[in-house]
Amino acid sequence: MLTSIINTFADRMAPAAVAGVYNAMPQPALAFLRNHNFRRTVRYVAKHSRFYRQAFARRGIDPAAVHRPQDLGDFYTMPEDITADPEAFICRPPSIVFESSGTSGKNKQVYYSQRELVGIGQLMAAGLHLMGIGPEDRVANCFDFSMWIPGMLAHYALMRSGNFCMAFGKVDPLEVYRRMRQYNFSVVLGEPTWLIRLTEIAERQGGVKLKLLIGGAEEMPPDAIPWMTQVWQGAKVRMGYGSVELGGSLGYQPCSAFDGYHMDDFNYLPEVIEAGADGYGELVFTTLQRRVMPLVRYRTRDVTRILPGLCPCGRQGMRMARLRGRRDELVVASGGNLYPLMFENILRGIPGLAHDWQVVFRLEGVREILELNVEAAGEGGRDDLENAIYRHAREQYPDLMKNLAIGIFDMRIVIHRPGTLRVARKLKRMLDLRYSPVAAEPAAADPACHSTEALHV
Numbered sequence: 001m002l003t004s005i006i007n008t009f010a011d012r013m014a015p016a017a018v019a020g021v022y023n024a025m026p027q028p029a030l031a032f033l034r035n036h037n038f039r040r041t042v043r044y045v046a047k048h049s050r051f052y053r054q055a056f057a058r059r060g061i062d063p064a065a066v067h068r069p070q071d072l073g074d075f076y077t078m079p080e081d082i083t084a085d086p087e088a089f090i091c092r093p094p095s096i097v098f099e100s101s102g103t104s105g106k107n108k109q110v111y112y113s114q115r116e117l118v119g120i121g122q123l124m125a126a127g128l129h130l131m132g133i134g135p136e137d138r139v140a141n142c143f144d145f146s147m148w149i150p151g152m153l154a155h156y157a158l159m160r161s162g163n164f165c166m167a168f169g170k171v172d173p174l175e176v177y178r179r180m181r182q183y184n185f186s187v188v189l190g191e192p193t194w195l196i197r198l199t200e201i202a203e204r205q206g207g208v209k210l211k212l213l214i215g216g217a218e219e220m221p222p223d224a225i226p227w228m229t230q231v232w233q234g235a236k237v238r239m240g241y242g243s244v245e246l247g248g249s250l251g252y253q254p255c256s257a258f259d260g261y262h263m264d265d266f267n268y269l270p271e272v273i274e275a276g277a278d279g280y281g282e283l284v285f286t287t288l289q290r291r292v293m294p295l296v297r298y299r300t301r302d303v304t305r306i307l308p309g310l311c312p313c314g315r316q317g318m319r320m321a322r323l324r325g326r327r328d329e330l331v332v333a334s335g336g337n338l339y340p341l342m343f344e345n346i347l348r349g350i351p352g353l354a355h356d357w358q359v360v361f362r363l364e365g366v367r368e369i370l371e372l373n374v375e376a377a378g379e380g381g382r383d384d385l386e387n388a389i390y391r392h393a394r395e396q397y398p399d400l401m402k403n404l405a406i407g408i409f410d411m412r413i414v415i416h417r418p419g420t421l422r423v424a425r426k427l428k429r430m431l432d433l434r435y436s437p438v439a440a441e442p443a444a445a446d447p448a449c450h451s452t453e454a455l456h457v
């Protein structure tokens with residue numbers, strides 16, 4: 001009853017007021033609402049969703065006895081459960097479907113109602129307000145409007161907040177750059193790699209003063225942030241963490257106190273499971289408000305940790321660290337557990353490198369090859385680049401480099417022209433070809449001859 005009053009109230013409030021209430025709600029009240037809505041969601045899906053009804057019955061789970069996530073034991077919703085039979089999750093007639101971009105080949109379908117979209121727009125408008133967008137701001141919405149979700153959701157948010165906007169979609173950044181002065185945009189929304197391309201154009205042709213660049217859908221390379229701030233004459237760079245399955249943003253960056261995310265723990269119950277000694281594990285969430293296709297303990301495959309304590313900025317609610325990578329991108333190779341973040345750290349601060357990179361693991365006979373593909377702008381300077389990469393690797397990951405020194409694996413650095421590594425929307429950072437047929441091709445002996453096409457899955 002209490003939560004339905006709050007939810008109804010939130011639907012009608014201005015985004016700034018929703019943000020204000022959210023900021024002020026003390027942690028015990030948030031925890032109470034989270035647990036209450038979790039119980040309600042479990043009972044609801046057990047009644048209305050074929051998938052959950054059958055899964056609970058199979059495992060002998062009594063929904064009425066579930067009070068906390070732990071009461072579900074090792075039950076989780078896997079991404080494969082959605083791809084196998086998305087309609088089994090549907091509890092009420094949907095009005096719209098979105099599909100994930102599908103780096104793994106099979107797209108996941110997620111359904112929403114019109115009312116849910118409006119509600120997500122309201123919350124995202126509150127999130128944009130928290131990240132610094134005011135009523136006077138003019139917004140270029142350059143998130144993708146195709147099968148997946150961010151452009152559309154940002155549009156619902158902008159319609160709710162009433163900001164002047166242009167719904168560009170993910171067009172050629174030059175088209176947006178040409179219109180920046182004409183429409184006097186102060187905020188640009190887009191994927192990090194797209195924002196980087198836009199900033200490259202502005203660096204060559206002259207930047208304008210922007211207030212905010214807001215990215216999502218993948219992490220922003222840390223080196224790119226001060227560069228973007230400089231090119232756009234003081235613009236702040238903020239990120240959101242969302243996905244098609246989340247239907248909005250679970251994480252957002254309203255403050256500069258740390259480089260991770262504040263979490264929306266009013267709409268989601270987040271957990272980190274199978275954590276290592278450092279607290280990093282897989283992020284799992286339960287949706288707390290959705291009614292067409294709620295998800296219970298959905299495994300995101302993203303690796304992060306939940307940060308303890310309150311943020312110095314004073315905002316309530318849970319916080320998560322910057323993503324360490326995808327769980328399915330964790331590769332056990334070269335004598336250790338290798339994450340994308342390791343290579344991001346190694347490449348950080350090396351002059352002459354563009355922002356895209358990819359590591360490919362291959363076998364040549366029995367010998368393991370770690371092939372680090374990077375993009376570099378200038379001709380020459382190849383030795384300097386390689387020396388810098390090896391030096392950073394030795395300084396930061398001595399164990400990895402010790403394994404190299406003693407011959408556990410070979411390492412190669414392959415330099416590509418800027419903008420050539422990425423041919424798909426998402427670039428898989430760690431590609432393990434050791435046990436796939438591609439690794440056996442003769443071309444593997446000469447990495448310089450590889451078509452970049454083969455590096456994408």
Ligand SMILES: [Zn+2]
Nearest residue numbers: 255257311313
């Ligand atoms: Zn904060």
